[in-house]
Amino acid sequence: MEVNVSTMQGITVISLTGELSAKTAPAAQQSILAQAQPQGKMILDMTAVPYMSSAGLRVLLVVYRTVSGKGGRAVLVGLSEDLKNTMSVTGFLDFFAHNDSLEAGIAQLLNA
Numbered sequence: 001m002e003v004n005v006s007t008m009q010g011i012t013v014i015s016l017t018g019e020l021s022a023k024t025a026p027a028a029q030q031s032i033l034a035q036a037q038p039q040g041k042m043i044l045d046m047t048a049v050p051y052m053s054s055a056g057l058r059v060l061l062v063v064y065r066t067v068s069g070k071g072g073r074a075v076l077v078g079l080s081e082d083l084k085n086t087m088s089v090t091g092f093l094d095f096f097a098h099n100d101s102l103e104a105g106i107a108q109l110l111n112a
Contacts, residue, residue: 044060
C-alpha cells in the first residue's frame with residue numbers, strides 16, 4: 001500500500017495505491033491520521049485501490065471519526081463499483097460523501 005499526500009486548493013488529498021487489507025491497514029491508517037487537522041478538509045482518492053478488506057473498512061471508519069471529531073470533513077473519490085457495493089451493503093457509504101472524480105470531490109468541499 002502506497003500513501004501519497006498532496007494539497008490542492010487548501011484540501012489535503014491522500015491518494016492510496018494498492019490493496020487495503022489487514023496487512024497494509026495499520027500503516028495506511030497511521031499515515032492518513034497524521035494528516036488530520038482541526039477543521040481540515042480531506043479527500044481520500046481510492047482510484048488505485050482494487051481491493052479493501054474489513055480491516056480497510058475499519059481504517060475508513062477511524063478516519064471518519066477522527067476527521068469529524070476535529071471538526072473537519074472527509075470525502076472519498078474514485079471508488080470502484082465493487083468497493084461502492086461493499087460499502088453500501090455495510091452502511092459505510094452513509095458516513096462518507098463520495099464522488100467519482102477528484103475534481104468533483106474538491107468542488108464539493110470548497111462549496112461546503
